[in-house]
Amino acid sequence: MKKILQVCAIDRSVESLLFPLIEKLMGEGYEVHTACSDTGRFDVLTAKGLTLKSIPIKRKIDPISNLVTIGALYRLMKREKYDVVHVHTPIAAVLGRVAARLARVPHVIYTAHGYFFHEGMSKSTYQMYYTLEKWFARHMTDYLLLQSREDYELSVKDSFSSQTERILHIGNGVDLTERFHPRHVTREKVKSIKASLGLRDEQVVITYVGRMVSEKGIFELLEAFRKLAGEFPRLRLLLVGDVSSSERDQRGQDFVGLCRQHPQIILAGFRTDIPELMAASDIFVLPSHREGLPRSIIEAMAMAKPIVATNIRGCREEVRDGVNGFLVEPKQVCPLYVALKKLVVDSRLREAFGQNSRSIALEHFDERTVLAKQAALFAQLTGQLREERGQEKGGSGEDWTRREHSSFP
DSSP states (O other): OOEEEEEEEEHHHIIIIIHHHHHHHHHTTOEEEEEEEOSSOHHHHHHTTOEEEEOOOOSSOOHHHHHHHHHHHHHHHHHHTOSEEEEOSHHHHHHHHHHHHHTTOSEEEEEESSOSOOTTSOHHHHHHHHHHHHHHHHHSOSEEEESSHHHHHHHHHTTSSSSGGGEEEOOOOBOTTTTTOGGGSOHHHHHHHHHHHTOOTTSEEEEEESOOSGGGTHHHHHHHHHHHHHHOTTEEEEEEOOOOTTOSOOTHHHHHHHHHTOTTEEEEESOSOHHHHHHTOSEEEEOOSOOSSOHHHHHHHHTTOOEEEESSTTHHHHOOBTTTEEEEOTTOHHHHHHHHHHHHSOHHHHHHHHHHHHHHHHHHOBHHHHHHHHHHHHHHHHTOOOHHHHHHTTSSSOOGGGSOOOOOO
């Protein structure tokens, strides 16, 4: 049986980002292990059948800690003799690739869920992170997988690999047929969720789902909402997520403190019932400064919600301004306030945008397509090619890695 190691920073990333892929690979007959830090979700994930390896991985540059992590990963890889190591999240991806090269793992794959460098950085900071990403992609990575179309095009144009065919666009997606389907959340369930959160039917609910860090635009969101709340007493802001001790940015603690003081803000904390929470919401907002191809927006779109997001890489691949939501400039309070207000005051616009969101998600963000692409690559690398893989793609089994794949423009 071929063995695969998935590497990411924390167990919550396994739960929110990697679980469908791991489940898919296990179903294909691979033995899959996952190395990450234990932040309290190991028991839940183990109960679901995952094999987890507890490796402390700091989410920041810390030379001593980083070297300890590389050593622990190296020993794990030498002992288990993995056929493929697949790395995720910025710091974990760097440390995992160093360990994999030292351990002489046959195949190393890096999925960039969003390059750390972005257009909002200073020129010098951008260049530093750009150079690091490119060097590791060219010299420490066999296959580079990109979720964002913009990241993919930049990687090809700037030769992030000496072999262009090893730079692959996979996109992102969610389960549109079962978990994230509006019809599968009953009215009774929505009523129950609202009651548990103290929400009433006449209230308009703006929802944010994500990490409580400043780069997600949470402080701009708070200021925009304060202005709106003063005009609309029936408006509520539902914040889903918490402040992890592993975050580099701990200003989220201050943010949470400020939110607790506002009577129209609801702090839901870390939750896994995202489809139900989306069903109980009216508007989804993600005012990030940096993204890859955010899954949270896709989840909201799948649940037929209008979106307000920033005009940045990833978000603008999912949101068509004026069609299924509004795009605003990052780090700006007033444009965010104006966009949210347009949806707060117009229920018919919310409904129209929401239906368009669902249609776009169905056409471009189906998880099955994303998983099939990755499974085909693993099969190619490990020699476990199967004829049904081509049928799953609706083709004849040709090597998808050598073809151009369109995505939502």
